[in-house]
Amino acid sequence: MTLLFQLLVNGLIVGALYGVVAMSFVLIYKASRIVNFAQGEFLLIGAWTCWWLLTSWQLPFWIGFPITLAFMLAFGVILQIVVLRPMIGEPIISVIMVTIGLSIVFQAAMKWMFGVFAKPFPPIFASPTMNLFGLEVQTVYVMSLVISILIMAGFGWFFKYSRVGLAMRATAFDQQVAQSLGISVRHMFAMSWAISAMVSAVAGVTVGVVNGVSSALSFFGIKVFPAVILGGLDSVIGAVVGGLIVGVLENMAHYLDSQWLNWGNMYEIAPFYVLIAILMIKPYGLFGTKDIERV
């Protein structure tokens, strides 16, 4: 029973991270209708950058981390301007392929620069574990959960009260109307990429601290798809809910598998079965906007 409970907690923690990455994925999709297959590589780049600053330059975490975020901000903006802006108005396959191409390039480049083996982060916390409600929990897990909740709350505030957030929602709602209200759609596109890259980098660093940094991080970008489809492609809340469900689900599948089925590898594959099932039953997800067409 404790194992089940432990897996549930694990699922929620990983799920919260999925939720964060899914949120930044949805942000780009909502703003610019681009499906970003390179989301996982944002995590990877962020984590490697932070790792590099912390180990090669021996910077303390509280300096290295903000520099990483600043770098990712610039990276997101430049990427949008150089690669994605010329793709506006191109057919959907071209846009998808460009992001896929980007993901390959980044992944190979990261492997080239940092090698293929997982490298651990220098320890950030004094005590590796802490006692929480009678459960022995790793400090980094608590940290990751706290960070996830903070990011989600930040997103909530940003889109509800800040000027830029409101402008972004207006852009997502209707580009022409937003433009006539004096919102620079180009800025909003660049901004959405920058924020998305930054938030993904936070998630990447968090996972890196827990598991070590390796190219396996980019698999988060693939796991995002079950989460966003489950929640609805254009819903931020849906992304969070979907992420949590996928996180719990894969741990439950793992439990089921290790106890009775013994198929192996269910942890990785179960979300994809769910993905197909959802696409068959309810393609617009739990919270997504229905796209109604009539002939």
Added chain:
Amino acid sequence: MASVSIIPSGDYKTSYGSDTTIFPTRTSRNFAILGVILLLACPAFMDRYWLSLLIQIGYLGIAALGLNILVGFTGQISIGHSAFFGFGAFASAWASNSLGVPVALAIPLAGVMTTLVGLLFGMPAARLKGLYLAIATLAAQYILQDFFARADWFTGGTAGTIAEPLTIFGFAFDTDERFFYVALVALVVMYILATNLMRTRDGRALVAVRDHYLSAEIMGINLTKYRTMSFGISAFYAGIGGALYAHYLQFVSVEGFTILFSIQFLGMIIIGGLGSIMGTLMGTAFMVFLPEAMQALTKLVSGTALDTALNLKDNIAFLREMSIGLVIILFLVFEPDGLAHRWKQIKAYWKLYPFSH
């Protein structure tokens, strides 16, 4: 997609029949026949290495053509093509090893089996389009990859499986020189089949679905039927390509059919030109020669400062991977219609040579 609707001047066709011939002019037909004859002579003077590259172009070109029928002609996106290619390879090996089917029959059988699997995963295609379909095929890729690793009875598990060489009437096609002819014949047959498909009602229906699916439906085209059918055809081509691959290498391992391979297939058709049959072949050749070009490039700069700075020799694998992604991006940004379009422009330039304006 190339704009074929503009009729060039000097087009004197008077019937639909002459407008839908396989080759637009007699010269182009003669050139194509000449090309095939030249290829037939290749094993006589080419070394093993070049032959193996040409064979690669053969079986990959068949599978890529399937993907182009799906993506380029029907406008459906698939990111799971290599899984179907792999399924074809395993199916053919399994049919000849376990069921005792002769290899010459196992290859088409593998095509049919892959079609069935393709239709199974294509079921969402009946309801979905664009992006949602892309994500569904992504799931198919991972599910099939997992299946390969798990199904020992079918794929031999992690050890992989051995495939018998193709034998017809006691003559074994087990060397590169011999298998070259198998690949060439299969390639020509499959390409002619695809070209013919595009001349029929069904082929035109696929294009109509791509160009404007609502209008297509209004004109009486059954969207569900043609979307699913396109998925099936695509899987069939992938299966045949995979089966040829299996019997050429005579060994299939479970590791090869990753998402990167799927993306390579997509790269081939984008580089070649979406919705162009000859372009598919050009794109495939480009993709096959790209790693070789990278190798040559590394050799060229070896020993220089650049080489030591980047440690190229140990990182050639990453360089190849990166070049695939880069080429896809560059083509999409600068030449979205692919090599086929460029080739047309070159032809047009020489046709009008001194007076190009």
